[in-house]
Amino acid sequence: MKQFRQIAERMAKVMLTLSGGVTSLAILLIIIFLFKEGLGLFNSAAVENGYALCIHSSNPTQQLSPWQIKRIFDWEITDWSEVSEKKGEITPFRLDEIFAMYPEDEFGEDYELLPQKLGETIAQNPNIIAFLPEQYLPNGNQSVKVLPVENINIADFFGGKEWLPTATPSPQFGALPLIMGTLWVSFFAILIALPFGLGVAIYMSELAGTRTRKFLKPTIELLAGIPSVVYGFFGLVVLVPLIQRTLNLPVGETAFAGSLILAIMALPTIITIAEDAMRSTPRAMREASLALGATPWQTIYKVIVPHASSGIMAAVVLGIGRAIGETMAVLMVTGNAAVMLTSLFQSVRTIPATIAAELGEAPAGGAHYQSLFLLGCILFVITMIISASAEFIAKKDHNKGI
Amino acid sequence: MLPLSQKAAEEFMKALPSATVTVTGGGSGVGIAALLEGTTELAQLSRKIKFDEKNKLKEKRIIAKEITAAYDALAVVVYPSNKVTNLTREQLEGIFTGKIKNWKEVGGADLAIIPYSRETSSGTYEFFKESVLRNKNYMSGIMSMPATGAIIQSVSQTKGAIGYVGLAYLNKEVKAIHVSYDGGKTFVAPSVTNAKNETYPIVRPLYYYYNMAAEAKVKSFIDFILSDKGQKIVSEIGFITVK
Numbered sequence: 135m136k137q138f139r140q141i142a143e144r145m146a147k148v149m150l151t152l153s154g155g156v157t158s159l160a161i162l163l164i165i166i167f168l169f170k171e172g173l174g175l176f177n178s179a180a181v182e183n184g185y186a187l188c189i190h191s192s193n194p195t196q197q198l199s200p201w202q203i204k205r206i207f208d209w210e211i212t213d214w215s216e217v218s219e220k221k222g223e224i225t226p227f228r229l230d231e232i233f234a235m236y237p238e239d240e241f242g243e244d245y246e247l248l249p250q251k252l253g254e255t256i257a258q259n260p261n262i263i264a265f266l267p268e269q270y271l272p273n274g275n276q277s278v279k280v281l282p283v284e285n286i287n288i289a290d291f292f293g294g295k296e297w298l299p300t301a302t303p304s305p306q307f308g309a310l311p312l313i314m315g316t317l318w319v320s321f322f323a324i325l326i327a328l329p330f331g332l333g334v335a336i337y338m339s340e341l342a343g344t345r346t347r348k349f350l351k352p353t354i355e356l357l358a359g360i361p362s363v364v365y366g367f368f369g370l371v372v373l374v375p376l377i378q379r380t381l382n383l384p385v386g387e388t389a390f391a392g393s394l395i396l397a398i399m400a401l402p403t404i405i406t407i408a409e410d411a412m413r414s415t416p417r418a419m420r421e422a423s424l425a426l427g428a429t430p431w432q433t434i435y436k437v438i439v440p441h442a443s444s445g446i447m448a449a450v451v452l453g454i455g456r457a458i459g460e461t462m463a464v465l466m467v468t469g470n471a472a473v474m475l476t477s478l479f480q481s482v483r484t485i486p487a488t489i490a491a492e493l494g495e496a497p498a499g500g501a502h503y504q505s506l507f508l509l510g511c512i513l514f515v516i517t518m519i520i521s522a523s524a525e526f527i528a529k530k531d532h533n534k535g536i
Numbered sequence: 537m538l539p540l541s542q543k544a545a546e547e548f549m550k551a552l553p554s555a556t557v558t559v560t561g562g563g564s565g566v567g568i569a570a571l572l573e574g575t576t577e578l579a580q581l582s583r584k585i586k587f588d589e590k591n592k593l594k595e596k597r598i599i600a601k602e603i604t605a606a607y608d609a610l611a612v613v614v615y616p617s618n619k620v621t622n623l624t625r626e627q628l629e630g631i632f633t634g635k636i637k638n639w640k641e642v643g644g645a646d647l648a649i650i651p652y653s654r655e656t657s658s659g660t661y662e663f664f665k666e667s668v669l670r671n672k673n674y675m676s677g678i679m680s681m682p683a684t685g686a687i688i689q690s691v692s693q694t695k696g697a698i699g700y701v702g703l704a705y706l707n708k709e710v711k712a713i714h715v716s717y718d719g720g721k722t723f724v725a726p727s728v729t730n731a732k733n734e735t736y737p738i739v740r741p742l743y744y745y746y747n748m749a750a751e752a753k754v755k756s757f758i759d760f761i762l763s764d765k766g767q768k769i770v771s772e773i774g775f776i777t778v779k
Contacts, residue, residue, distance in 0.1 A: 298676060302671075
């Protein structure tokens with residue numbers, strides 16, 4: 135019997151160790167996968183995979199940045215003198231245009247004459263820049279030059295201000311507006327949620343009667359159980375028009391609407407944790423304060439709040455964590471415009487919303503797909519910093535300030 | 537296009553209980569990829585097959601047959617009390633690429649224009665970009681909404697808004713713009729009649745592609761969609777019939 139119990143205990147021990155190990159391994163693998171996919175972006179060419187840019191061989195242009203390529207094909211840069219020593223109006227050319235110039239049967243059965251025709255077209259026009267699939271490049275043609283393409287670089291990703299991942303020929307991966315958008319929306323969400331959350335926590339732990347408390351606490355915890363898409367729907371239909379009308383704004387889908395929704399979503403976390411921290415103040419400490427002649431209010435802000443300060447900080451940090459990773463509600467109310475935020479009453483695009491909206495149709499393994507993984511890495515690093523600081527704060531001395 | 541195939545498959549199986557049709561979604565690119573891999577016999581596309589895709593089919597020696605099952609028109613919508621009714625393609629291009637920023641530049645009130653777009657993953661986004669913007673990029677920082685319903689909702693509550701939706705989604709909460717593709721000579725209202733007689737310009741065909749080798753398998757379903765009964769489903773869903 136005793137032996138049997140020993141075996142059972144050892145088995146349980148092994149099982150527990152194993153489950154812990156498997157979990158850690160899974161997390162590690164996810165992180166490795168995330169970073170491997172994400173960092174692949176910097177090995178991708180700045181022009182869509184399988185395509186190349188061709189110019190006339192008399193054209194002295196050596197290299198174009200992704201930003202310049204995009205602006206040329208949007209007809210915003212219209213003259214070669216803006217990007218190189220050459221003069222003359224730029225003619226952007228896409229493959230489809232060749233089919234409007236010749237009847238279909240002139241390209242041959244398997245398009246074997248297509249490269250030749252493309253070569254002729256380029257040779258005729260010294261100002262052309264053609265965006266062509268690599269398999270149809272007019273290789274033998276002397277008057278055609280293939281423009282070398284650089285890889286997407288780190289500075290363009292973290293410093294770029296345009297997020298146009300599906301632009302052809304040159305997608306723009308400027309993540310700065312997304313990173314800033316995420317941080318600002320979360321920051322203001324906490325700025326709104328903190329005073330309310332603390333107020334409610336103080337009320338519930340110190341002032342409310344037992345019956346009120348018994349009613350309030352489950353109600354607030356219920357808030358945490360509402361699916362985020364419901365919050366988003368509420369925000370889009372109620373909050374957005376309300377903000378627009380009362381503040382007389384041109385658009386209601388703003389960073390402010392996002393912050394407000396996130397604040398509501400972060401409240402239950404903040405309230406519950408802060409309240410628990412305050413209630414854990416030893417009875418002796420409260421009574422000592424009151425016995426020394428302090429009023430209840432003085433007791434709250436001189437004794438209880440300082441004692442609970444590490445718990446309150448943890449509440450704030452976890453609230454931020456909740457806000458930063460939130461996807462659906464933000465996707466619905468912020469308008470998702472990838473712009474650099476100059477005011478709170480502007481539309482904004484966050485990282486989670488971008489991943490959710492775009493990953494479904496991004497071709498697996500392509501630059502767009504990798505860029506979304508890299509965004510995921512950034513989000514991971516941000517939340518890791520936050521939870522590390524939560525850990526650090528929670529470990530701090532409880533009796534600080536007394 | 538997915539709702540059409542789903543509804544049609546449902547009705548088809550009711551009419552012919554021995555047949556089974558399984559419909560899955562995922563986007564036009566996914567459809568062609570499945571046809572290439574041989575995991576499907578019939579692909580539904582809300583755009584014409586791309587040049588590279590045609591090539592890949594050729595490499596695999598798959599002869600794909602194209603069937604136009606229905607048409608879908610895109611309507612440009614604005615806030616209901618907006619004074620502007622007519623816009624040319626060039627003006628729309630200016631608005632969505634960010635060159636035209638105020639309604640007074642196109643004959644409206646002095647009010648900032650707020651263009652709403654769909655997310656990049658949507659076929660509608662690509663089609664509008666090709667047809668109206670002539671392949672130029674949308675302005676950076678355009679408002680992008682995850683669904684057509686969200687566009688209607690936002691346009692109906694934002695005074696300076698402009699957006700685009702499928703014809704079937706038009707309702708009284710938004711105002712549809714009359715569009716001109718001939719430089720302002722004729723402006724045409726988006727409607728089923730105008731799309732059918734080809735006067736309304738922003739119309740895209742919806743296709744089925746199937747492997748000729750599997751024709752016997754899919755023929756009866758294709759025939760069903762092109763029949764009167766099938767085309768009735770097309771108009772019920774809000775698309776435009778082929779006949």
